Amino acid sequence: MQISINEMQYYKNFDEIARDILAMAKESLPDRLIYLTSFARKKQMILKLSEPNPSIHIHEGMVIDINDTVCNQIDFDNNAPLIYEDMSRETKLDDLRQALIGANINSYLGVPIILSNGEAFGTLCAVHTHANTITAKSTNTIQTIAKMFSYYLDLERLAYRDSLTGLYNRQFLYKYFEEKFGTGGALFFLDLDGFKNINDSYGHEAGDFILREVALRLEGFVQRHNGVAVRLGGDEFVINLIDHLSKEEWGKHAEYLLSQLSSWDIPLEGFQLSVSIGIALYAPSDGNPLKVVLKQADNALYSAKAMGKNTYQFNPDL
Known part of the structure; x- marks a missing residue:
C-alpha cells in the first residue's frame, strides 16, 4: 500500500x-x-x-x-x-x-x-x-x-501504519480527520461478524490472513473514492470518506462493502464471516472532533449488530 x-x-x-x-x-x-x-x-x-x-x-x-x-x-x-x-x-x-x-x-x-x-x-x-x-x-x-x-x-x-495490514492506524486517522473534517463526509465503522469464532477455531494465522484480505478490499474501495481506510485494532476498521452525498448514496456504498466482505474464497466450514457497519455523517459546519463522530458511528454499529449483523445502520441521531 x-x-x-x-x-x-x-x-x-x-x-x-x-x-x-x-x-x-x-x-x-x-x-x-x-x-x-x-x-x-x-x-x-x-x-x-x-x-x-x-x-x-x-x-x-x-x-x-x-x-x-x-x-x-x-x-x-x-x-x-x-x-x-x-x-x-x-x-x-x-x-x-x-x-x-x-x-x-x-x-x-x-x-x-x-x-x-x-x-x-x-x-x-x-x-x-x-x-x-x-x-x-x-x-x-x-x-x-x-x-x-x-x-x-x-x-x-x-x-x-498498522504493522499487520498496512492500513493507516488510529494516530493517522486523528491527524487526517483534524485537517479534513471541515469539508464534510461520512465515517464508516466496520466490525467483522464471526471473526472471533474463526480465529479461535482456525488459529491466528488464518485470522491474520482474513484481516489482511479485508484491508486489501477496503484499500481498493477507498482508492476509487476520496478517503482513507484505517484499522483501529482487532477486527475493527474505519473508512473516512470526504464527499457530499445523500443518505441513499451513502447507503449504496455500505451495501457494496457488505457484499465485498461477505464472500470468501477460503474454506470456513460451519462459520459465516460478514461485516456490520455503523455510519456517522458530518457536515462542514458540525465542527465535532473525531472522538464524537467515532462515538456516533459506534452507536450506529451497535444498532446494526442488534439487527442481526451483516447490515448497516446510520447514527440513530440522524
Whole structure:
C-alpha cells in the first residue's frame, strides 16, 4: 500500500530531509538537476527539485502518467539503476521522444527508492539537457543516498501504519480527520461478524490472513473514492470518506462493502464471516472532533449488530 501525499505531510521534517537528500546527490553530480519523485495510483509526482532550472521543463508538484515517464523503465524488482547517457540515440525511447524533447532532457540517471516491505516509493533522478557520461562512482553514491532516504521513510511509515495490514492506524486517522473534517463526509465503522469464532477455531494465522484480505478490499474501495481506510485494532476498521452525498448514496456504498466482505474464497466450514457497519455523517459546519463522530458511528454499529449483523445502520441521531 503506497505512501500517499496525505501521509507524507505528517512526516516529521520531510521537507528538510528531502532537501538534504537532494543536496548530497548534487555534490556528487553538481552539473545535473536532481529531483525526487513518488508513485501513486499509476501516476508519478515530482516532489522536490534540487534547484529551479529554467532549461529543464519539470517542476515540483507535476503529475505524470507513469507510462509516460522514463522512470517506468527502471527495474524495481532488482533495485537496479537506469542510465541513459545520450537519450537521443536510444531507439527504445521513441515512444517518449516528444515528452523528452518537451522536458529538454537528454541524459538521465534514475535510482529506485524501495521500502523495506518491497514497495516502490519512487525515484531519485539526475538529468541534464545534453549527453553526459555517468560514472559508476556517481551511480553508487546516488544509490546509497536513495537507500538512506528509504530508511527515513520506513521509520516515519511505522508511526502511521498498522504493522499487520498496512492500513493507516488510529494516530493517522486523528491527524487526517483534524485537517479534513471541515469539508464534510461520512465515517464508516466496520466490525467483522464471526471473526472471533474463526480465529479461535482456525488459529491466528488464518485470522491474520482474513484481516489482511479485508484491508486489501477496503484499500481498493477507498482508492476509487476520496478517503482513507484505517484499522483501529482487532477486527475493527474505519473508512473516512470526504464527499457530499445523500443518505441513499451513502447507503449504496455500505451495501457494496457488505457484499465485498461477505464472500470468501477460503474454506470456513460451519462459520459465516460478514461485516456490520455503523455510519456517522458530518457536515462542514458540525465542527465535532473525531472522538464524537467515532462515538456516533459506534452507536450506529451497535444498532446494526442488534439487527442481526451483516447490515448497516446510520447514527440513530440522524
